[in-house]
Amino acid sequence: MRLRGWLYTRATRRRRMMEAGSSDISVAIVSSVVGKSPREVTYSFVFDEAYRLVQRGVNVHVVRAAVEESSSSYGINFHGIRRRVDAEAFVELLKNLPLYSPFALLRNPLMLYWENLYALNISNVVENLRIDLIHAHFAYPEGFSGLIAKRRTKKPLVVTLHGYDILVEPSVKYGIRLSKRYDALVREVLVNADAVIVASRAVFEEAVKLRGRKSGTYLVHNGVDIKRFNPNLNGSLIRKRLGIENKFVVFSARHHRPVYGLEYLIKAAALVVKLRSDVVFVIGGEGPLRTYHEKLVEMLNLENNVIFTGRIPRDEMPHYYAASDAVVVPSLQEAWSLVVTEAMASGKPVVGTRVGGIVDQIIDGYNGFLVPPRDPKAIAEKILWLIDNPDEAKRMGMNGRRLAEEKFDIEKRIEKIIGIYKELVG
Structure with a gap:
């Protein structure tokens, strides 16, 4: 052999x-x-x-x-x-x-x-x-x-x-x-x-x-592999599996560790849900803070609006992006963030924090939005804008795809x- x-x-x-x-x-x-x-x-x-x-x-x-x-x-x-x-x-x-x-x-x-x-x-x-x-x-x-x-x-x-x-x-x-x-x-x-x-x-x-x-x-x-991550994939199977067919889906795939700022995304979710109940936040990944994040969801009464998937198999990741309407990366520090790159290649608008290598990928207002770290209100405002402006959100996603093809292949x-x-x- x-x-x-x-x-x-x-x-x-x-x-x-x-x-x-x-x-x-x-x-x-x-x-x-x-x-x-x-x-x-x-x-x-x-x-x-x-x-x-x-x-x-x-x-x-x-x-x-x-x-x-x-x-x-x-x-x-x-x-x-x-x-x-x-x-x-x-x-x-x-x-x-x-x-x-x-x-x-x-x-x-x-x-x-x-x-x-x-x-x-x-x-x-x-x-x-x-x-x-x-x-x-x-x-x-x-x-x-x-x-x-x-x-x-x-x-x-x-x-x-x-x-x-x-x-x-x-x-x-x-x-x-x-x-x-x-x-x-x-x-x-x-x-x-x-x-x-x-x-x-x-x-x-x-x-x-x-x-x-x-x-x-x-x-x-x-x-990233721009053929594997692309806007033409169908995310309906993931939506059906999670029971979120008719929802606006916000996706984030992060380790449950302090540096990745997931608690600020969850707090932003609470602000969004007060105004729009038809939004679901899908959070993938494992880590030492997962239990804390689950309790935070319970405390904020978000059980019907936040789904923790746990570790997502690599071959399913492109389909999770396809199933989403927007991607959020709330990191406190990040040398690059392949999640941003994968989301761009998948044709999705990205809300990311203004840290590290994220600012090399997101052009504010062009393919997504840059927000300050540790700012749930700013994250929530951008998500609500994407919900209220679907045509602009789609345009941002396609702009991100073009950037991925040109610079991040x-x-x-x-x-x-x-x-x-x-x-x-x-």
Whole structure:
């Protein structure tokens, strides 16, 4: 089975290289828990990127942080950690201690060991398979382990930043850099990475500040599959399943965590329902605050107007957008927000907060509205406007679709990433 997967990978890679005209580049993508199929939700954006790199002829090896045998799936080669207890990793840790700042050393010794264990296995994959470069998603832990591997293998290191690893929101304790110990590690990674990829202007500015230079910092907008997310899908099955056929549907798919501001959406729902009882708020996702949000709904007497779906399977997400009339993203901080991009590609108007990468996607009054964070009244006002102006709401949705086609197609992102690879490997 493994041989067949290897042969498939090799044959399809050669064919796609000829079709796409791509160079024979090999990359070790460092992503600790990314799934092995398009159906898995965890770090799905990494899988989508890796899969499309393979289609363009890049030889992709993903190094995960699990004890597992090497395997192949969808043309991607997956590698794990050989064993949890590895004497060589202890040797690597001792050798690499001078690389750590004093702050970074004031942590659980097991974390120091794990970073070097992961780095050792990344290095082994790179050296044994003669891989051209290392591409880590997130500055920590993947980027730091990738940096250790870079120093051992002498291969270029690319780091993609995703938000939690660089942006902070102290009010809800969001961001790893709130700890000086991890802030030191993130700075070390960014200063020494050969290329840093960011999705939004907010992250670009912060990355440049930490790196001390613009060179090697690339603003490459995130993208989605604009064929998969499109305005022509039928959402009637989702509406029928949820019993909301004749309602105005407001959709939001967020983890139930403080930084995503769902309580402000629920409070906005209470204001909307006072004026329009024919509105339903569908909230997808799981997280530690779900129970609190459910109790908030009960307290505000919104049981008939708010539906919590729990985790939504990836293959159903496009149909949830199709079933909605508007999408709301009430985040307190957000490096990008693929929910906004997916909603735009689906032809839906979006109400989003004026934070992070959301402002790179929503043009206020054109494809949606920007509102201040933590402002239920502002959210409610924009939702009511969309309800009262259906033709304008539809026009906004189509404007968003055009923007997605022009700027946020994932295939365009992949082209730019391959261009960065080529620069680094010559």
